[in-house]
Amino acid sequence: MTLNTDWAVRWIKGSAAVVSEHRVELITLDREIGDGDHGENLDRGFSAVLLKLDDLPTDATPGDALKMVATTLISTVGGAAGPLYGTAYLKAAGAIAGQAELDGAAVVALLTAARDGVVLRGKAAPGDKTMVDAWSPAVDAAAEALAAGLDEAAILDAAATAAEAGARATEPLVARKGRASYLGERAIGHRDPGAQSSALLLRVAADAAAGA
Amino acid sequence: MTLNTDWAVRWIKGSAAVVSEHRVELITLDREIGDGDHGENLDRGFSAVLLKLDDLPTDATPGDALKMVATTLISTVGGAAGPLYGTAYLKAAGAIAGQAELDGAAVVALLTAARDGVVLRGKAAPGDKTMVDAWSPAVDAAAEALAAGLDEAAILDAAATAAEAGARATEPLVARKGRASYLGERAIGHRDPGAQSSALLLRVAADAAAGA
Amino acid sequence: MKKLINDPRRVVEEAVAGFEAAHGDLVTVSHDPIYIARKNAPRQGKVALVSGGGSGHEPLHGGFVGFGMLDAAVPGPVFTSPTPDPILAATKAVDGGAGVLHIVKNYTGDVLNFETAADLASADGIDVQTVIVDDDVAVKDSLYTAGRRGVAGTVLVEKIAGAAAERGDDLAAVAAIATRVNSVTRSMGVALTPCVVPHAGEPSFTLADDEIEIGIGIHGEPGRERIKIEPADAIVDRILAPIVDDLPFASGDRVLLFVNGLGGTPQVELYIVFRRAAEALAERGITVSRTLVGNFVTSLEMQGMSITVMKLDDELKELWDAPVETAALRWGR
Amino acid sequence: MKKLINDPRRVVEEAVAGFEAAHGDLVTVSHDPIYIARKNAPRQGKVALVSGGGSGHEPLHGGFVGFGMLDAAVPGPVFTSPTPDPILAATKAVDGGAGVLHIVKNYTGDVLNFETAADLASADGIDVQTVIVDDDVAVKDSLYTAGRRGVAGTVLVEKIAGAAAERGDDLAAVAAIATRVNSVTRSMGVALTPCVVPHAGEPSFTLADDEIEIGIGIHGEPGRERIKIEPADAIVDRILAPIVDDLPFASGDRVLLFVNGLGGTPQVELYIVFRRAAEALAERGITVSRTLVGNFVTSLEMQGMSITVMKLDDELKELWDAPVETAALRWGR
Ligand SMILES: Nc1ncnc2c1ncn2[C@@H]1O[C@H](COP(=O)(O)OP(=O)(O)O)[C@@H](O)[C@H]1O
Ligand SMILES: Nc1ncnc2c1ncn2[C@@H]1O[C@H](COP(=O)(O)OP(=O)(O)O)[C@@H](O)[C@H]1O
Ligand SMILES: [Mg+2]
Ligand SMILES: [Mg+2]
């Protein structure tokens, strides 16, 4: 049960839906320790992605779909999240380029490349209270699940669960990157909006695979 | 029992006290149908008047005292009330110039001149919802009281009582002069701040005479 | 009330001192009585322009003192006309022998205090003429009111009359052109929020979270009506119609369009308003030839704006374009 | 939320259209992608200056496009950095062959998006250099933060680098002077009230009726501490000390003192602040040689202000005084 372009498309559609649904939640999280636009930024970006889905060639690979997401996010989201998510999707697309079907190893490669892309662009380390705190445990959990011989859906489920825990775990942290870093101790007690949106997007990826 | 400079000084001191005491009330009335500064303007003016009282020569007449009030109000109050009250006190001072003791006729002359001064400067008629609506009935009541043979204190009491009624009677009116005239029907239900301050000042004049 | 002040009763005094510290290259400040005069006043042989009124409308009037505009500004207490003393002192200080024009917004207090000062100045041998500005169409001009209020159009009167004085017009001519500007200028404003006068400490009026005041005065005087908030374009159409109909402005006219912020409105909003106002004038065949956008005649921190339209002719255009060098308006030098 | 807008998602689009209608003599506007370019750009042989960032800080940056300052401004959505596309398009549109300087406020989003645009422009053969502005001393610069924020000092960088480009400096020299301005400029702000981002519809933060936020960022980011309101002079002293100590400024220095309104603060208050700031600098033996007061780098309708001090030398003074002709800053022509 490998993952194909249908999965990628379901992931993308689900992403647009989840971002729209959680727009206010993400705005609120960002208002508390940032500038209150994260939900708006992602909603704008994924709305644009959704429109572009129709133009996707019928023979597009999952990598092609993710590359379209990357370029669209880069050119519509802006802020910090635009370049960061854009790079994540771009690197993810590169890691699975040309593959029509993704097996577990490909899924782990995709997630690893995405995480590395964020780190490359944003220079944040785990514990800095950024989206890296969702992506990093997700990658680790995915790798473990692969090593344990689980299938793609289970790998993504493990990644999403770890990302959710990672997002929650940003709450007690002081931020070292992004806008929340200006707050010092005052960021404590608030969840990082980018980590939260990352967890939401990974959960959708898992759901899209479970439905496959 | 005529009125002398002691009376004028008591009136002036009482005026400063009453204006300071009713500062917020006058500001509030003016906020409702004007620009919210009437109490502040008069308080600033009468505080200045109070300071100048010490400079009043020992042989000053009541007219001298009122002239000092006039010039001080003109140079410290500003707004509409400054020139209007300034002219009122100036004309009042003129009407009793040189008299050391004021009898009933002099009191009526003083009030009449004050009212005429306001009308001269402001061109308002009775019923226009201005301070004229306090001064005009006050003058009429004073004249009647004089004709009825009452003494100075009683004449001023009649004037003050009429002014108070006149101020209350501005409430149902639409304004035709001053800032409240911009409101049209919306001025209805609000008492004119200048009429109210006029009534307060006349009551103090009466009290000062009653104490004589 | 949260304000960056030290003492409600020293607001004007301290602000004027700050103005002097910031703009000492353009102005000289008298502290007692308080007025702001153009640097190196009086200018011999030039008609001098003096304006003033309650404070809280900055940059009006102090921000317009300088080359090509006012010779002196007399700030009263917040929202309260100055008394005759400082007006007289300013008038004397800037008279260069060619007479002084008083530019007075049409409020009872301003009119009466300037009148007294003019009388006293005349008694001292100074030639004073007075122009009353009453551009606000929100208030019906009738025998039964104090007349229309002077609002944002005052800036246009001061700029253009200032240019006329600078080019050497005599007092009668400067007064005539000021009168002409006033006669071809119409304004109306709208408030989204009230303002708080420092000494009052409370809002000048209250508006519900979804209410706006159409036809607001610059002291927070209520206007024509209170309505539910609408899209910006609808609000613009609502206040532009009485402005255009009042003069009336007609197809073929060239105008100056001035969108004025009342103090607390973000610039993006002023430009959204400008966009629709320009479009609506174009729909009527009226050409916007000159523009002004910004906070020029304010009501402290009030949110809202006013629109002013002035009918242009070649002379008014030339005088508008003439160099001006003041703290708040500057071009050509 | 009461705002003069039509649609929260069309605020920037419509405001830019209004800006074009009002200032068509100075700028040309591209609507897709959105950027504001100087009229008659590119200017062959002149280094071009491009800045940008989230909207809501007007007149920054669009108000500074024109002679002697920026060649293009790229407004993102309100408080959100623009994407690389419009930055790239603007960069290409104004490059006159002498290269382009990107002036970027130090926020992760701005830095990353300008970085991508610069990479793409370089790939197209355009010489791009970038200067990061980070003048805000409220945030400690350390390895453990995103670094200091760029705030009101940006105006000074844009003005002075713009003058250097106008006099013919090459790209390296213009970049060097911009870097130098940033290195001698320090700022800090204070908020009395929050602002409401149109798409959010709610205040960016909440402050009690007697609280102010010391060290506020221009997007409503919290600052150093929240304190009870104090007299203006005490607030000025409180934020001036870290500004002066950071560089540090010393007795004998000549400086430019810039008091910037955050959007909703009445001018009288800005001048009360200016008065004390100038006085406090004088007390330290520092001479205020140049001044700027007004709403230049705003946070929508936020009430509050920031103080910026820049150390001057003869060259910076000369470049500051050089002619500038933009919608929001103009002198000398
Ligand atoms: N240097 C960084 N590395 C990784 N993630 C970052 C970095 N800076 C910011 N972020 C993420 O971006 C999120 C904010 O995104 P968004 O609100 O859209 O952008 P902005 O901060 O420009 O308004 C933060 O919650 C954080 O997760
Ligand atoms: N033309 C006028 N004639 C008589 N009284 C007037 C006139 N205009 C205004 N007033 C009085 O002045 C009062 C307002 O005074 P004040 O608030 O001090 O001045 P301002 O209106 O300039 O703020 C009004 O309540 C009214 O009684
Ligand atoms: Mg954000
Ligand atoms: Mg009043």
Ligand SMILES: [Mg+2]
């Ligand atoms: Mg008043």
Ligand SMILES: [Mg+2]
């Ligand atoms: Mg942002």
